[in-house]
Amino acid sequence: MTGHEVGPTLRTDDAGWLLTERGWEADRSVAVGSNFLAGNGYLGYRGTTPEQGPDEYVALVVTDTYDCADGHWRELTTAPNPLFVAASIEGTIVAATAADEVETTLDLRSGTVGARIVQRVGEATVTIDVERFASYDDLHVLAQRWTLRSDREVVVDVDARIDDRIWSLNGTHLPEVRLDTEGDVRIATATTVDSGVEIVTLAHLTGPTGTATVAAGDELVVETAAVVMTSNDVDDPGPAARARLAAAAAAGFDALASANTDRWREIWETMDVVVEGDVVDQVGLRFSAYHNRICTPAHTDRLPIGARGLSCQAYQGAAFWDQEVYNLPPFLWTEPDIARSILVYRHLTLDGARRKAARLGYDGAYFAWISGDTGDELCPDVFFTDVLTGRPIRNHFNDWQMHVAPDVVTLVERYVAVTGDVDLLVDHGAEIAFEVARFLHSFVRYDEWRGVYHCIRLLGPDEWHENVDDNAFTNHQVRRALAFAVETHERLAADHPEALAALADRIGLRSDEIDGWRRVRDRMLLPQPDDDTDLIEQFAGFFELEDVRPDDVRARLLDPGEYWGWPNGVAVATQVSKQPDVVMLLWQQAGAFDDDVARANYEYYEPRCAHGSTLSQAAHGMVAIRIGDLDRALDHFRRTALVDLRNTAHAVVGGTFIGGIHTAACGGTYQLAINGFGGLGV
Numbered sequence: 001m002t003g004h005e006v007g008p009t010l011r012t013d014d015a016g017w018l019l020t021e022r023g024w025e026a027d028r029s030v031a032v033g034s035n036f037l038a039g040n041g042y043l044g045y046r047g048t049t050p051e052q053g054p055d056e057y058v059a060l061v062v063t064d065t066y067d068c069a070d071g072h073w074r075e076l077t078t079a080p081n082p083l084f085v086a087a088s089i090e091g092t093i094v095a096a097t098a099a100d101e102v103e104t105t106l107d108l109r110s111g112t113v114g115a116r117i118v119q120r121v122g123e124a125t126v127t128i129d130v131e132r133f134a135s136y137d138d139l140h141v142l143a144q145r146w147t148l149r150s151d152r153e154v155v156v157d158v159d160a161r162i163d164d165r166i167w168s169l170n171g172t173h174l175p176e177v178r179l180d181t182e183g184d185v186r187i188a189t190a191t192t193v194d195s196g197v198e199i200v201t202l203a204h205l206t207g208p209t210g211t212a213t214v215a216a217g218d219e220l221v222v223e224t225a226a227v228v229m230t231s232n233d234v235d236d237p238g239p240a241a242r243a244r245l246a247a248a249a250a251a252g253f254d255a256l257a258s259a260n261t262d263r264w265r266e267i268w269e270t271m272d273v274v275v276e277g278d279v280v281d282q283v284g285l286r287f288s289a290y291h292n293r294i295c296t297p298a299h300t301d302r303l304p305i306g307a308r309g310l311s312c313q314a315y316q317g318a319a320f321w322d323q324e325v326y327n328l329p330p331f332l333w334t335e336p337d338i339a340r341s342i343l344v345y346r347h348l349t350l351d352g353a354r355r356k357a358a359r360l361g362y363d364g365a366y367f368a369w370i371s372g373d374t375g376d377e378l379c380p381d382v383f384f385t386d387v388l389t390g391r392p393i394r395n396h397f398n399d400w401q402m403h404v405a406p407d408v409v410t411l412v413e414r415y416v417a418v419t420g421d422v423d424l425l426v427d428h429g430a431e432i433a434f435e436v437a438r439f440l441h442s443f444v445r446y447d448e449w450r451g452v453y454h455c456i457r458l459l460g461p462d463e464w465h466e467n468v469d470d471n472a473f474t475n476h477q478v479r480r481a482l483a484f485a486v487e488t489h490e491r492l493a494a495d496h497p498e499a500l501a502a503l504a505d506r507i508g509l510r511s512d513e514i515d516g517w518r519r520v521r522d523r524m525l526l527p528q529p530d531d532d533t534d535l536i537e538q539f540a541g542f543f544e545l546e547d548v549r550p551d552d553v554r555a556r557l558l559d560p561g562e563y564w565g566w567p568n569g570v571a572v573a574t575q576v577s578k579q580p581d582v583v584m585l586l587w588q589q590a591g592a593f594d595d596d597v598a599r600a601n602y603e604y605y606e607p608r609c610a611h612g613s614t615l616s617q618a619a620h621g622m623v624a625i626r627i628g629d630l631d632r633a634l635d636h637f638r639r640t641a642l643v644d645l646r647n648t649a650h651a652v653v654g655g656t657f658i659g660g661i662h663t664a665a666c667g668g669t670y671q672l673a674i675n676g677f678g679g680l681g682v
């Protein structure tokens with residue numbers, strides 16, 4: 001196999017643009033389908049081959065189709081598959097799972113996914129080549145060209161249609177799929193079971209279906225132009241989708257491909273970062289940039305970036321803090337309008353955050369840990385199962401992991417600082433900052449004895465330690481968000497008094513509230529480096545926990561699938577963290593601590609971190625760069641850039657499927673390249 005080795009079955013070309021996966025292994029199919037995703041922020045089509053189905057995790061994930069089925073979680077819906085094409089010869093299906101050779105490719109320059117299947121059928125050697133992309137020129141369009149050749153004459157049964165067998169993670173969202181045919185157009189119409197979103201999937205097929213004789217050396221070509229539209233796009237998606245399909249079909253595959261390539265060329269003009277050195281680093285970086293772009297619904301400010309993008313339904317197609325801390329910052333430098341629309345999304349979903357705050361007894365807006373189209377909390381009470389007892393584990397991600405609220409405010413602050421876009425602050429950011437400040441003010445607890453405010457009973461970034469007090473990262477972020485809210489109030493009072501008055505009127509903001517924010521800002525307990533060791537304690541009492549390393553606690557597992565965290569996991573009574581926490585603080589608030597503090601804490605906490613989240617390596621890499629440890633920084637970069645390509649994250653934890661593209665790792669990789677090695681700063 002030519003090219004440079006990325007993984008045992010994966011290569012890249014000399015230029016670092018093309019990825020090639022050899023073979024089809026059932027145990028890599030979750031990862032390969034995600035890695036070779038064709039997408040455009042509106043839809044994602046997994047990197048499977050055209051004859052495959054639910055067993056191989058074929059999925060067309062469509063944004064803005066949140067639905068709750070069979071009493072499970074609210075998640076995005078997977079649509080009927082318009083790109084299904086299967087060939088049988090003498091009763092034998094030509095299929096990746098049965099082939100002698102299979103190759104899947106991704107050309108990152110144009111987001112074009114390719115596949116080659118070579119299979120001996122009787123005396124003949126049959127080759128199928130596939131090219132497919134999700135158009136950036138028309139986000140509703142998918143196009144595929146399927147070409148069959150044989151070295152001997154064969155009689156082929158071609159089955160090309162919309163496949164209504166749908167892989168869905170949590171229940172059946174489309175219980176009835178109506179299939180119709182109008183001339184060359186196949187139509188699938190279905191409505192989500194709970195949310196009532198109508199999804200129309202159309203396929204225009206060019207080429208033979210049924211039985212065809214292919215002479216040796218001849219080609220049999222099936223081209224599919226497909227369109228997906230939903231009733232969240234337009235009131236009546238059927239006619240709108242037909243009009244788009246007519247245009248796409250008239251243009252044909254080559255014209256659609258060249259329009260898509262043109263759009264990608266424009267994107268890469270600003271997004272590409274050239275690595276002088278290792279081509280595997282280069283392709284890892286481009287792969288990350290590609291996925292960070294296609295997971296982002298840049299066409300709208302109504303929708304979030306999912307933690308797994310549109311690569312599957314895991315994590316419900318919804319945003320975590322990952323969105324602001326990992327996915328958004330790259331766009332500050334490349335396409336600031338996209339960064340802006342992500343923040344506008346948070347503004348538009350403030351009501352959901354207000355509902356969460358009110359439900360839990362707080363003021364203001366408490367952003368959801370898992371946030372979909374409305375901003376209401378999507379995170380279920382139970383995420384994992386105790387594999388030893390079979391009992392559900394009640395985690396408190398949804399009610400205690402409150403740093404997400406100040407984290408969003410931090411990005412409003414950074415966005416305005418980098419872009420100078422004060423309009424965003426006036427029209428959207430101020431309301432976010434004020435409502436979060438209200439929430440924080442109602443969340444903190446005053447200790448009269450010491451004269452300080454505490455944050456108690458929460459989760460910091462390290463999710464294995466729940467129910468902790470005064471988490472250093474959180475307390476510092478809370479203070480920063482309050483300071484920003486106060487500054488924003490002062491700035492608007494000075495420069496935009498009318499806008500401030502209108503906003504204050506609308507949200508009923510009183511001047512004594514600002515005094516309250518100032519008071520908490522000035523008296524917030526802020527864990528500081530120890531005078532002797534420079535160490536910052538992760539949370540109150542952390543240093544009293546057992547001081548062991550990840551390998552020590554791993555050795556205590558009774559079952560490899562055990563959940564390590566709260567309440568009874570092996571890490572809970574130890575200093576072993578799932579992911580960076582103090583190190584996260586040193587990244588996000590780099591200016592607040594000097595290099596000696598950064599070094600001491602990196603050296604202490606990194607060996608105690610299990611890197612049990614794909615968010616982990618990028619944060620460590622950023623701090624390693626800061627302290628000048630470039631070797632370790634490069635190691636962190638490679639681990640984050642290649643986590644999906646090498647499939648080194650666990651696909652199932654505590655009984656929960658969490659496969660898909662780790663989009664935070666993608667954004668983190670890009671930040672390591674430009675903010676870290678590239679020197680642009682945090």
Ligand code: IFM
Nearest residue numbers: 307320321322613615664
């Ligand atoms: O937001 C993260 C969290 O920090 C760790 N678990 C996965 C989430 C989604 O990526």
